[in-house]
Amino acid sequence: MKSLTALDQLIESLRCLPGVGPKSAQRMAYHLLQRDRNGAQHLAMSLQNALSRIHHCLKCNNFSESEVCDLCASGKRDAHQLCVVEMPTDLLMLEQTQTYHGMYFVLMGRLSPLDGVGPKEIHLDRLLKRAQDGEVQEVILATNYTVEGEATAHYVGELLKARGLKVSRIARGLPMGGEIEHVDIGTLAQAMMERRSLR
């Protein structure tokens, strides 16, 4: 059997990107080789560089170039609160709200029983250790309100409560400026079931 040429190898490698099939991989390869060799060089170096330098933060499990990421190393955050999110993008969103000043733990996924994603895949053992550092008092579960996110929140919550920690779950309900007439029925049904009394 003939071994793969360099071009074949490049096309094959590009196919590891999400949504890239054989056709678009071929187009990308030709583009890089024919029209943008500088860009290709740069891409190759950035990839190599990122792979060798980016790891998971020892404390929050987010991507980081240093052993402990900037957020975890910053002395300005409240070490008593730990917010658990599924993905790094969720952390970024919460940071944008400027309403939370505690620490984070990024699961890099969610429990997904039917896909065989269990506690090991989402680093639950590391989260349990992190939450029991002696400083954390409250753990805020900010996983998605999908069935998988809910299952994750339940089990993480149970495990942490069993270890004496206070656990809360981010609230849900009508969106900002939400008009009942235009909100989806599922959200409205949840909001009705999880109503709260007025203070």
Added chain:
Amino acid sequence: MAVIRQDNKPVYVLHTYPFRETSLVVELFTREFGRISALAKGARRPRAAMRGMLQSFQPLIATWSGKAELKNLHGVEWRGGLHVLHGQALICGFYLNELMLRLLPREDAHEALFEHYEEALRALARDEEQSIVLRRFETRLLQELGYALPLDHEAESATPIEPEQWYCFVLERGPVRLEAGESGVQLLGKTLLDMGLDDYSDPQTQLQSKQLMRALVSHYLGDKPLHTRQLLIDLQQL
């Protein structure tokens, strides 16, 4: 010519898989057509109408078309009502879905099973005793799929089951008297009769029906273990 478009049919989502950059393949359990797979094009785009709707355990109505195995899903809407499964009940729900995905062949209509499934979700949402909800559903699922599960008479015979008699439940056949020396799950006649009457109040019935259904479900599932069962084991080890 066969009708290829189905409008506003009652369905439940059993599972979804990401497909390409922005789409989802959805495994649906429909009342009239059994289990079908459908492609929800663009359902993972940030503002897609179906995004957030394709969640398991929620009563939905769906519109789809296509003759091939993979249909095109055009839209889903809430059917009203909501089964809120909390905590362990949620894992029981995943277990029901995994059983259906593993045992139910595609496009094999089972209207009665749809009712049983819906009733199981309602019971889980009402926080009813989970093991009983699961036993009841497993029994109905296997019976609906046509597997031998005689509860009121002996295997290959019309002899009624006697409550005080011990039996051995032989896989693929049914209960035979223990004296016959066959191998299988050993249980009391009362357990089988209780299961037939849907009465799980006796703790012995609960225990023996669990052993029986576990053996039967594993037998029909084959070698590949259930993910949901493994998940519970892994969580207990933490």
